[in-house]
Amino acid sequence: MTLWILFAAALVAFAFWGWRNTRSATAFFTASRTVGPMLAGIGGTAAGLSAFVFVGGPGYFAAVGAASLWIVFSAPLTGALQCWAVGERVVSLARRHDCLTVPDLVAARFGEGWPRGLTALAVLVGAVATLAVQVKGAAVAGEVLLGVPGWLVAGAAVAATVLYSAAGGMRTGILAEAAQGVVMATAAVALAVFALVRAGGPRQAIATIAELRPELLDPWGGPGPTASIGLFLLFALGTCAQPHYLQKFLLLRDRESLRWLPAVMTGALLAVLTVWVGVGLGGTALWLRGELTISSPDQLAPALLASTGSRAFIIIAAAAVIAAVMSTAATLLNLVAAAVTRDLPQALGREPGPGLGAARVATLGAGIAAAALALLSNRPVALLGVLGWGTFTAALLPVMVLGLSWRGAARRGAVAALAIGPLVQLSAEWARTTGVLAVRWEPGLLGAAAGACALVMLSRPGADR
Amino acid sequence: MGTGWVDREGPSHHDRAMRRLVPISILLLIAGWIAASAYDLPTMAAVVAVLCIASACVGAVRGRAPDRRLPAALSAIFITILAVLLFLLGNETGGATGLVLLLGVMALLALLVPIVYALTFPTNRDPR
Numbered sequence: 001m002t003l004w005i006l007f008a009a010a011l012v013a014f015a016f017w018g019w020r021n022t023r024s025a026t027a028f029f030t031a032s033r034t035v036g037p038m039l040a041g042i043g044g045t046a047a048g049l050s051a052f053v054f055v056g057g058p059g060y061f062a063a064v065g066a067a068s069l070w071i072v073f074s075a076p077l078t079g080a081l082q083c084w085a086v087g088e089r090v091v092s093l094a095r096r097h098d099c100l101t102v103p104d105l106v107a108a109r110f111g112e113g114w115p116r117g118l119t120a121l122a123v124l125v126g127a128v129a130t131l132a133v134q135v136k137g138a139a140v141a142g143e144v145l146l147g148v149p150g151w152l153v154a155g156a157a158v159a160a161t162v163l164y165s166a167a168g169g170m171r172t173g174i175l176a177e178a179a180q181g182v183v184m185a186t187a188a189v190a191l192a193v194f195a196l197v198r199a200g201g202p203r204q205a206i207a208t209i210a211e212l213r214p215e216l217l218d219p220w221g222g223p224g225p226t227a228s229i230g231l232f233l234l235f236a237l238g239t240c241a242q243p244h245y246l247q248k249f250l251l252l253r254d255r256e257s258l259r260w261l262p263a264v265m266t267g268a269l270l271a272v273l274t275v276w277v278g279v280g281l282g283g284t285a286l287w288l289r290g291e292l293t294i295s296s297p298d299q300l301a302p303a304l305l306a307s308t309g310s311r312a313f314i315i316i317a318a319a320a321v322i323a324a325v326m327s328t329a330a331t332l333l334n335l336v337a338a339a340v341t342r343d344l345p346q347a348l349g350r351e352p353g354p355g356l357g358a359a360r361v362a363t364l365g366a367g368i369a370a371a372a373l374a375l376l377s378n379r380p381v382a383l384l385g386v387l388g389w390g391t392f393t394a395a396l397l398p399v400m401v402l403g404l405s406w407r408g409a410a411r412r413g414a415v416a417a418l419a420i421g422p423l424v425q426l427s428a429e430w431a432r433t434t435g436v437l438a439v440r441w442e443p444g445l446l447g448a449a450a451g452a453c454a455l456v457m458l459s460r461p462g463a464d465r
Numbered sequence: 466m467g468t469g470w471v472d473r474e475g476p477s478h479h480d481r482a483m484r485r486l487v488p489i490s491i492l493l494l495i496a497g498w499i500a501a502s503a504y505d506l507p508t509m510a511a512v513v514a515v516l517c518i519a520s521a522c523v524g525a526v527r528g529r530a531p532d533r534r535l536p537a538a539l540s541a542i543f544i545t546i547l548a549v550l551l552f553l554l555g556n557e558t559g560g561a562t563g564l565v566l567l568l569g570v571m572a573l574l575a576l577l578v579p580i581v582y583a584l585t586f587p588t589n590r591d592p593r
Contacts, residue, residue, distance in 0.1 A: 066564050073567060076574035080582040081518065084525040206561045219553055219563040225507030229550070233514040237521060259586040263579035270575050277568070405524030406487045441502050449495045456488040 011160055014176070018168020028169030028356050029100040029338050035174055035251040041079075041264025043174045044248035046181030046327035048239070049272050050130070051137020054188070054321045057273075058304075059297035061280025062287060064222025065215065068280065070229065072273050074236035079265035083258050085240045089404040090249040091258060099250060102243045102335070103343035106399055110414040115399075117347030118418035120339040122395030123243050125422070127332040127339070130244075130388030131370030134158075134325040134332075139374065141321040144302030145314050151375060157322050158367045161329045166363040169337075169356070173330040174251060180323035185271035187320030192278020194313065195304055199282035208285040216284065223439050230442035238389055238444060241396035244331040275320075279304060329367075336366035394425035394447025398455045406459075413459035421451030490520060511550040519543050535585040542577060545570065 022028050035043075060068040090105060097108035102123060107116040135154045142153025164172045199205040206217065215221050220228060239245055252258065283304045286292045294303045305317045340362040342352040352358075398417040403409045425447025431437035494517055501510035522539060529535050549570045553563060 066567065069564075069567055073571055076571055076578050077518065080578045081521065083582060085521040088525055206564065210560055214560065217560045217564055219567055220507070224505070226501055226505050226510045229507060229510040229514050230502070233517060236514075236518055240521065259583050260579075262582045266575050266579045401521050402487075402491065408487060438502075438505075440505055445498065446502075449498060452491055453495055456491050459488070 011163060014172060015164040015167040018164055018172035022168045022171045022356065025100060025342070025352070025356070025359075027171050028359055029334065029342075030250045031170040031174050033251060034253050035248075035257075036253060037257045037259070037261045037264055039174055039178050040248045040251055040257065041261050042181040042268050043177035043327070044245060045265050045268035045272065046177045046184055046324070047244045047248070047331040048242065048328070049184065049269070049324060050134055050328040051141070051321055051325050052133055053272060054184075054275055054317075054324055055137045055140050055298055055301055056133075057276035058279040058283055058301040059299070061276065062284045062294070062300045063297040065209070065213070065284070066217050066219045067222035067228050069219070069277065070232040071235045072276055074232050074239075075269050075273055076266055077236050078239040079262035079269065081236060082239050082245055082265075083262050085237075085401050086246065086404060087249045087258055087261070088255075090246060091252060091255050093404070094250050095255075101250070101338040101343055102246050102396070103339065103347075105246075105250075106403075106414070106418075107346070109404060110399070110409075110411045113347060113349075114415045115411065115418065116343055118415065119396065119399070120343035120347060122391065122418065122422055123335050123343075124339045126388050126391040126395070127243070127336045128366065128370050128373060129391060131329055131332045131336075131366065132374035133388060134329045135371050135374035138322060138325045140298055141302060141318055141325075144299055145305055145318045145321070153322070154371065154374065157325050158329065158371055161326045162333065162364055162367040165330045165333045166360040169359065170247075170251060170331075170334055173334055176330060177327040180327040181268055181272075183323040184320050184327070185268055187316050187323075188272045188275035191301075191305070191317055191320070192274040192282075194308075195279040195282030195286075197282075198304075198308075199285040202281065205281045205285035208288055209281070212288040213284075227440040227442065230440065230445055234390065234393060234442055234444050237397060237401070237448075238393040240401050241393045241448070242389065243335050243392060243396065244328065246396075246400065247331060247335065275301070329370075332370075333363045333366050337362040340365075390425050390429065390442075390444025390447065391422055393444040394421035394451060397421070397448040398451040402452055402455055408459050409455060410459040413455040413457070416454035416458050417451035420454045421447040423447075424450040494520065508551065511547065515543050515547045515550070518546075529585060529587055535581065538577075538581040538585070542574065542581070546574070 024032075026032055057068070057072075060071075093099060093105055093108055097104070099105045099108055103116045103119040106119040109115075135158060138154040138157045139150030142148050143150040146153060164176060196202050196205060199208070209216050222228070223231070249258075252261075279301050283292065283300045286304065286307075287294060287300065292300070292303050292307055294300055301317075305314050308314070337359040341358040345352055395418055398421060399409075399414050403414050403417070425443045428437055428441060428443035428446045432439060432441060432443060494513055497509055497513040498517075500506065501513060519539065526536050526539065549566065553566065
């Protein structure tokens with residue numbers, strides 16, 4: 001109890017520090033562009049990795065086996081790919097046009113009005129869906145790990161994040177995210193080692209799975225080869241379209257910070273992803289041997305921890321999951337606040353209001369909306385995560401990768417891509433859920449492909465002139 | 466905020482060629498992906514996936530000209546990924562071998578890719 005009181009006091013002090021030191025939109029949305037590669041890399045990775053990794057990842061391994069690792073397989077590429085494909089251009093564009101948000105970047109490239117408005121709308125919808133994943137992840141962890149009502153843990157995590165995010169925006173957000181990233185990486189490695197040791201080591205875990213459910217070791221099992229490669233591509237290219245990753249480029253203090261950013265991001269990412277491989281492999285082996293009982297794949301990681309009986313281990317794991325939830329939520333809350341108070345009004349021809357009051361209220365509203373969505377949705381954590389990721393990919397991949405690098409890209413093509421991509425993705429998602437569309441059709445990629453087609457077809461030389 | 470920040474610079478002969486080449490390449494990749502998904506062709510999906518990732522980096526590679534180290538290193542990396550994917554597909558590699566192969570290549574790429582990026586990052590000029 002004393003620990004919780006100390007933690008709450010530290011949180012309030014941190015939020016107060018943020019409130020006192022955050023006086024401008026530049027400070028609130030980009031931490032005054034003072035961030036170096038270490039902070040941006042660890043914070044960015046923590047923001048990008050959510051409860052999806054700790055709860056959904058091992059669960060997905062239990063459901064489809066090694067085929068789930070095609071998502072993880074994209075990890076070594078994503079840091080450098082982001083910098084190559086979009087980061088360098090984003091940094092350059094942000095400095096020339098003083099961009100504070102992702103819709104600012106799109107407006108700087110394609111003009112005001114529809115490009116900014118549609119980007120803001122995509123950010124808003126995708127961010128609320130992804131925020132809901134965080135709330136759901138916290139609820140699952142709370143129920144199974146700590147044995148308390150899920151809504152209570154989820155509510156506390158969201159309330160704490162809203163407190164420091166509303167007070168200091170990304171100035172407090174990036175510091176908290178970096179600290180949470182360190183907690184996540186340390187706990188992930190510890191949990192992975194623990195799970196594998198408990199299962200008798202990696203060899204024994206693989207032998208158990210090979211004996212009892214050999215199909216789980218097939219890299220092409222589960223959804224099949226085409227769908228597995230689709231997931232690999234979705235998560236490799238999709239990182240270039242995630243606004244919570246893109247935002248970190250806006251925070252960098254100079255262009256040189258890009259040089260070692262991929263190294264930091266890759267190191268942090270792989271450290272955290274050990275939980276997916278280690279707990280997935282070890283936990284699945286224990287489950288198949290009957291040493292763990294789970295009613296759904298999402299319960300694999302929490303059930304493994306609960307079975308240890310070690311209170312300290314359970315608290316470490318809960319801290320990691322809640323850190324993952326809070327780090328992602330802080331950036332997403334900031335993105336929603338920017339979309340609602342800056343980008344949507346600017347798209348409609350209105351200047352953003354003075355001061356940060358509206359942004360702080362919007363941060364609170366986003367937290368409440370996400371909590372409501374999470375508690376009303378019955379979708380598993382992994383599926384909600386893929387849905388949010390897919391919406392960002394479908395909407396933003398064509399304009400961020402193709403639109404920023406291809407000189408021939410025209411405004412009308414960008415507007416069409418921003419509108420068509422998410423519509424196709426959401427329709428495909430619905431069609432796949434109802435069985436109309438085969439599982440190998442990845443909705444996010446389908447939406448991005450449709451958007452890229454629209455961008456290319458409407459941007460033929462001279463189309464805009 | 467302005468519009469068309471790139472177009473204002475005026476197209477060169479190379480840019481005009483790229484304007485025609487980029488849409489054709491993108492449409493071909495998309496057609497390849499749709500064919501792979503529609504007819505469940507994993508090998509084509511693997512080739513398209515690697516080409517998509519490579520083409521996303523074309524802009525950055527152009528920005529580093531005339532330094533050829535990055536294109537050479539990138540080509541080696543992407544050929545490695547493609548080879549692994551095709552090996553797994555062609556041999557229907559499963560069980561522990563497939564798993565260890567996937568994790569091994571992942572570890573190798575995790576070392577190589579960020580180092581290549583850092584070593585080829587242009588020092589004194591804007592990457593664009």
